[in-house]
Amino acid sequence: MILALETSCDDTCAAVVTDDGRLLSNVISSQEVHDAYGGVVPEIASRQHLQLMNLVVDDALKQAGVTLDDLRAVAVTRGPGLTGALLVGLATAKAIAVARGLPLIPVDHLQGHVAANFLVGEDGAPGLEPPFVCLVASGGHSFVARVDDHASFTVLGRTLDDAAGEALDKGARLLGLPFPGGPHVERLAAGGDAAAFSFPVAHGVPGLDMSFAGLKTSLLYTVRDLDAAHDGGAAARSADLAASYQHAVVDQLARRTVRALEQTGLDRLAIGGGVAANGPLRARLQDAAGTVHIPGRALCTDNAAMIGAAALHQPAADPADVPGLDVYATDRRSL
Amino acid sequence: MIVLGLDTATADTCVGLLSDTDGLPLALTRRHEPATGERPGHAEQLLALAGDVLHEASLTWGAVDRIAVGVGPGTFTGLRIGVSTARALAQASGCQLAAVSTLAVLADGLHAAATDRQTAQRAAVACIDARRGEVFVGAWLAGEQVLETRAVPPTALADLLAPLAVDGRSPVAVGDGAIRYREHLTAVADVPADADTRHHVDGLALCRLARYAPAADRDALLPDYVRAPDAVTTADRAAAANAATAAAAAAAARI
Numbered sequence: 007m008i009l010a011l012e013t014s015c016d017d018t019c020a021a022v023v024t025d026d027g028r029l030l031s032n033v034i035s036s037q038e039v040h041d042a043y044g045g046v047v048p049e050i051a052s053r054q055h056l057q058l059m060n061l062v063v064d065d066a067l068k069q070a071g072v073t074l075d076d077l078r079a080v081a082v083t084r085g086p087g088l089t090g091a092l093l094v095g096l097a098t099a100k101a102i103a104v105a106r107g108l109p110l111i112p113v114d115h116l117q118g119h120v121a122a123n124f125l126v127g128e129d130g131a132p133g134l135e136p137p138f139v140c141l142v143a144s145g146g147h148s149f150v151a152r153v154d155d156h157a158s159f160t161v162l163g164r165t166l167d168d169a170a171g172e173a174l175d176k177g178a179r180l181l182g183l184p185f186p187g188g189p190h191v192e193r194l195a196a197g198g199d200a201a202a203f204s205f206p207v208a209h210g211v212p213g214l215d216m217s218f219a220g221l222k223t224s225l226l227y228t229v230r231d232l233d234a235a236h237d238g239g240a241a242a243r244s245a246d247l248a249a250s251y252q253h254a255v256v257d258q259l260a261r262r263t264v265r266a267l268e269q270t271g272l273d274r275l276a277i278g279g280g281v282a283a284n285g286p287l288r289a290r291l292q293d294a295a296g297t298v299h300i301p302g303r304a305l306c307t308d309n310a311a312m313i314g315a316a317a318l319h320q321p322a323a324d325p326a327d328v329p330g331l332d333v334y335a336t337d338r339r340s341l
Numbered sequence: 342m343i344v345l346g347l348d349t350a351t352a353d354t355c356v357g358l359l360s361d362t363d364g365l366p367l368a369l370t371r372r373h374e375p376a377t378g379e380r381p382g383h384a385e386q387l388l389a390l391a392g393d394v395l396h397e398a399s400l401t402w403g404a405v406d407r408i409a410v411g412v413g414p415g416t417f418t419g420l421r422i423g424v425s426t427a428r429a430l431a432q433a434s435g436c437q438l439a440a441v442s443t444l445a446v447l448a449d450g451l452h453a454a455a456t457d458r459q460t461a462q463r464a465a466v467a468c469i470d471a472r473r474g475e476v477f478v479g480a481w482l483a484g485e486q487v488l489e490t491r492a493v494p495p496t497a498l499a500d501l502l503a504p505l506a507v508d509g510r511s512p513v514a515v516g517d518g519a520i521r522y523r524e525h526l527t528a529v530a531d532v533p534a535d536a537d538t539r540h541h542v543d544g545l546a547l548c549r550l551a552r553y554a555p556a557a558d559r560d561a562l563l564p565d566y567v568r569a570p571d572a573v574t575t576a577d578r579a580a581a582a583n584a585a586t587a588a589a590a591a592a593a594a595r596i
């Protein structure tokens with residue numbers, strides 16, 4: 007079995023995964039401290055990771071009912087993500103691996119989101135086997151990919167600016183809603199009219215790429231115009247604004263995903279990332295393919311189980327290279 | 342006892358291995374110093390250098406009784422690499438942990454390197470560049486801390502250090518902060534030449550100090566950041582915006 011660590015953003019995560027893709031534990035320590043700042047503060051995230059990392063590892067081993075003696079390897083997210091945050095997980099994983107003489111398997115965070123679909127669900131539901139189309143939308147990334155095997159994926163389209171979850175967070179802030187914005191926007195939107203306002207859906211963006219940056223600017227102007235028309239004008243229409251804004255985000259994700267299914271001719275779809283929890287997005291895509299696979303929430307948001315799942319199909323680093331391994335902050339596929 | 346020391350508070354990556362076990366006296370160090378303009382190599386170097394000293398001593402990780410880590414102050418990211426490595430090594434091997442101030446290590450290195458009694462009797466001032474126009478500073482005399490660790494602008498150093506003269510002998514200041522802000526120090530302290538190795542953290546000095554320090558609780562072992570993170574809460578931001586609006590309104594009312 008494999009111990010996996012993940013600290014790329016603001017969740018301190020450790021998990022134990024068996025060699026046949028079963029999950030023995032999946033500990034996620036969310037740092038709610040960031041909510042008061044309206045977004046993730048990298049330095050605060052890094053400090054929290056350092057405080058929590060060893061305890062989270064202890065917890066993951068204990069919940070799995072195993073010790074370090076039972077492991078065959080240690081896996082860890084190497085990037086992309088926040089450098090200072092990634093370094094805590096990587097330094098910890100390297101030290102455990104080296105001191106224990108265990109192989110270290112470095113894992114790409116995005117490959118982890120894709121691999122979350124391979125895991126047997128907490129309810130015993132089987133994982134999804136390639137080939138399939140995979141949409142990953144979260145506060146940190148938005149892309150649609152073709153997955154042909156367990157070890158890699160091909161990006162078909164990606165956001166050119168903000169991530170979908172980031173767009174929801176920024177929209178939430180403009181509407182005076184707390185961070186993280188997605189669930190709050192969704193709740194407010196439930197009582198609003200999604201057709202009340204028309205926000206841009208990146209028609210000018212070619213292929214399967216996406217763009218969300220123009221959306222928040224458009225919302226900003228709409229809020230300003232409503233408030234200028236009469237005091238409290240935007241607040242009075244907040245449910246309609248939230249519903250229309252959310253619709254614009256969901257519509258773009260759904261259109262790109264449907265087009266990806268058409269282009270690839272595949273009839274299997276997986277959805278991951280924190281935005282996969284969004285009800286309207288699920289509703290839009292539930293009939294988009296013959297098989298629509300959405301892992302449980304704990305496997306959609308950032309977690310270490312998905313890193314362990316990816317590690318089952320990735321090579322271990324050469325032992326001589328392990329002490330010198332460093333993180334990478336940006337997505338290597340875009341380089 | 343076999344002590345492995347790790348320090349990543351400065352641009353250097355420093356490792357020491359000290360054993361006073363009968364029949365196995367050891368004193369090994371390794372240091373990676375980034376070239377001018379090069380970034381610190383903490384992430385790539387620390388475990389590799391630690392592995393090197395163990396290999397040279399023909400020891401395994403399991404043979405280490407205590408891991409000592411310099412907790413700064415210094416660069417935040419560097420400190421976290423050192424502390425998370427030390428914590429995880431202890432988690433994996435079950436050895437003890439000890440935390441040591443990196444400023445104390447610099448000061449101890451200065452006193453230990455003293456070849457004459459007079460230098461040993463002068464206050465040792467450790468200065469680490471804190472960036473943003475500040476320096477982390479602390480001072481020791483005869484093993485006692487005589488200036489508490491703090492971050493100050495270099496212009497404040499002269500007033501802080503002047504009282505540390507003993508019998509007319511001014512203190513000696515070392516560290517990358519002492520090199521960078523030499524002109525603020527020369528009136529009240531001696532600063533060795535830039536190339537002097539006493540400006541660098543000595544892994545063996547770290548091990549020596551950690552040898553008799555109390556063992557640290559893993560989950561309480563954290564860097565001495567000195568500074569809070571730069572961040573403003575949404576509430577504070579709103580309050581600041583409101584205050585600005587109120588001030589503008591008050592200014593407008595006066596016109």
Ligand SMILES: [Zn+2]
Nearest residue numbers: 115144146308
């Ligand atoms: Zn993610």
